[in-house]
Amino acid sequence: MSDKMLSPGAGFIYALSLTALAFILRSEIVLLAMVIPNFLLSLYYGRKKVAWVYVLILISAPGIFLNALFFSNYGTLYTTILGRPIYSNCISSFLIVFLRIAVIGSVGAFFVSYYTPMEIVKGLEKELHFPKGIAFSVAYAFRLMPLISKDFSEIRKVRKQRGYRAFPLTAEEFITYAAPLLRISYERAFWTGVAMELRGFRLRGKRRISSREQARFEK
Amino acid sequence: MRYNIFLSGENVRRPSYTAIDYAVLGAIAVAFGIMFAPWWTVYYGLKSALGPIPAKLITYGLWFFPAPLAAVILKKPLSAFMGETLAALVESLIPNAGGFTNLIYGLAQGAFSEIAFAAGRYKRFGALISALSGALAGIPSVLLDAILYSSIYPLGYMIYIIIAVMASGAIYGYLAYLVGKVVK
Numbered sequence: 001m002s003d004k005m006l007s008p009g010a011g012f013i014y015a016l017s018l019t020a021l022a023f024i025l026r027s028e029i030v031l032l033a034m035v036i037p038n039f040l041l042s043l044y045y046g047r048k049k050v051a052w053v054y055v056l057i058l059i060s061a062p063g064i065f066l067n068a069l070f071f072s073n074y075g076t077l078y079t080t081i082l083g084r085p086i087y088s089n090c091i092s093s094f095l096i097v098f099l100r101i102a103v104i105g106s107v108g109a110f111f112v113s114y115y116t117p118m119e120i121v122k123g124l125e126k127e128l129h130f131p132k133g134i135a136f137s138v139a140y141a142f143r144l145m146p147l148i149s150k151d152f153s154e155i156r157k158v159r160k161q162r163g164y165r166a167f168p169l170t171a172e173e174f175i176t177y178a179a180p181l182l183r184i185s186y187e188r189a190f191w192t193g194v195a196m197e198l199r200g201f202r203l204r205g206k207r208r209i210s211s212r213e214q215a216r217f218e219k
Numbered sequence: 220m221r222y223n224i225f226l227s228g229e230n231v232r233r234p235s236y237t238a239i240d241y242a243v244l245g246a247i248a249v250a251f252g253i254m255f256a257p258w259w260t261v262y263y264g265l266k267s268a269l270g271p272i273p274a275k276l277i278t279y280g281l282w283f284f285p286a287p288l289a290a291v292i293l294k295k296p297l298s299a300f301m302g303e304t305l306a307a308l309v310e311s312l313i314p315n316a317g318g319f320t321n322l323i324y325g326l327a328q329g330a331f332s333e334i335a336f337a338a339g340r341y342k343r344f345g346a347l348i349s350a351l352s353g354a355l356a357g358i359p360s361v362l363l364d365a366i367l368y369s370s371i372y373p374l375g376y377m378i379y380i381i382i383a384v385m386a387s388g389a390i391y392g393y394l395a396y397l398v399g400k401v402v403k
Contacts (some may be wrong), residue, residue, distance in 0.1 A: 019319035023366050049314055055257060056316040061269040097368055101316070102387060108311065108318020117312055133241040134305070140245030141252065141309045148249060182250055186292070186402045189246035193239025201238040219312055 008115050008123025016113040022103040026038070028092070038106035046113025053109045057102055068094040117142040136201075140192070144185060151184055152177065165180035247292070251285045252309030258282070259316050276383040280391025281358035282324070286332030287349035287392045291399030292375050296341050297399075299352060303329030320367070321373055327359035346396045353392020357384035 006014065018034060025031055042050045068090045075088035115123070118139065125135035155177055158167050168174040226276065258281055266276035289302020307325020335352035336344065361381040365372070372380070 015319050019323065023320075023323075024365070048315070053314050056263060059260075059267070060263045060316065063263065063271075067271065067368075067372070072335070072375065075223075100367060104318040105316045106318050109314055110338055112312055112314045119310055126329075133238075134234055134301075137241045137245040137248060137301075137305050138236070138312075140242055140310060141249035141305070142312075144246060144249045145253065148253065178250075178254075179398070182246075182398065182402050185246040185250055186243060189242035190239055193237060193242035196238035196242070198303065 004119075006114070006115065007127060008119045009127025011111055011115060012120065012123060012128065015107045019104050020105045022107075024098045026096055026098070027098060028095045031096065031103055035099060035102045035106050038103070038110045042106055042109035042113050045110070050109035050113050053105050057098075057105045060101060061098055064097050065094050068097070138191070141200060144188070147188070148181060151181055155180060221238065232340075235322045236295065240295065240298070243292060244289060244298075244305050245290050247285050248305035248309045252313060254369075255282060255306065255310040255317075255321070256313045256315040263316075265345060272379055275380060276304040276387050278387070279282075279357065279360065279384045280389075280394075282360070282390050283328055283332065283388045284352045284355060284395050286329055287335075287352045287395035290332075290336050291344050291349060291396055292403050294341070294344050297333060298329065298336070299336055300329035300333040301310070302394055303332055303356070314335050316328035318364075324360060324363055327363060328356040331355040331359050344396075346393055349396035350389040350392040353388035353390070353395065354385040356392075359383055360388075375379040 004011075006057040018038070023032070024033070026035075039054075042053075069084075069086070073085075073090040075090075075092075078086045078088050078091055080086060121135055121139045121142070124130040124138065125132060153169050160166050160175070164176075165173065168177050222278055258278060262278040265277055283303070285306040286299040286303035290299040292298075293302075304325045305357075306330075307321045310321040310325070315321070315325075332352040332355055335348050335355050338346050338351075348392065358381070361384050364380070365377055
């Protein structure tokens, strides 16, 4: 199914397990050891695709540090920043939470850079035995992505032609994008579903034939 | 049509999902999967500028949106759960800072959202139930946050956070009901 060293199903379980572990681990060294290989692998397989994930993680760092400074600043004195004492627990809390977020981000980044969406969908259905309806929904979602992107650019073009702001900033502007996009997607999904039902989607399954029939086919 | 998934017997109708339902769930999943990914940037930006509580009040509800929306459109048992989980799965497969936590959060939020519709015996899919569904999704979200950020937030502060997140969920749940009515 896939020529990769790690099959998509195994990759899915690996990413999910490491993410779940990141919730409970409290050791900075272990968390760091989990970040480094995933960080390097994700950059190796999809540098442009995942670079902004790391930018986002870095953006979150000041917020995490401020929270640690306000709520967990106790222990032994570590240093002072702008005359404010920084205690040991503030540093360790910041490091634990930041590294947890880094583990989660890097594992997710590695997974999405290593596999294509369609490989993942096939892996979910064939290896992990997800129900075919769920696998179809995910596959259909990825198929719709370029169509939605095209619809979005058309709405933006129309808004520009009418002298409105191209990028939505207010809630009202957001609705002018979201309502037609959802309406079109719903209509498209509805008729796709009708067509699939007419072609017997629910009856799909492994065809069982007798050995005599098989021998006849093989002739 | 009446459904009851908790009883067994000849007179009980099991929820039957058609290809149309799965396709609609896929459409909801992609629409919100795409919206969720950049929403992280909005959340982190607001969190850095305004602090965690206003940021959660403004942004968190959107992450609970697909559950009531899917339920209002499909009106079937487990539709809220599947809507939320699939959107979270799609979000997990798009590169973003949340990675697979999206899926873990989505599963839990979907299950809690489903409780509101199950409490209405899958007969009521109105504004109140949708808002309740959004608010309930806030509970696991805060609990998981508490585990993830336990090193930082004290318990008392978490109570303010849970109120903000549930309020946000209720607002977005009501909006999901309005959007569901327009879409369908």
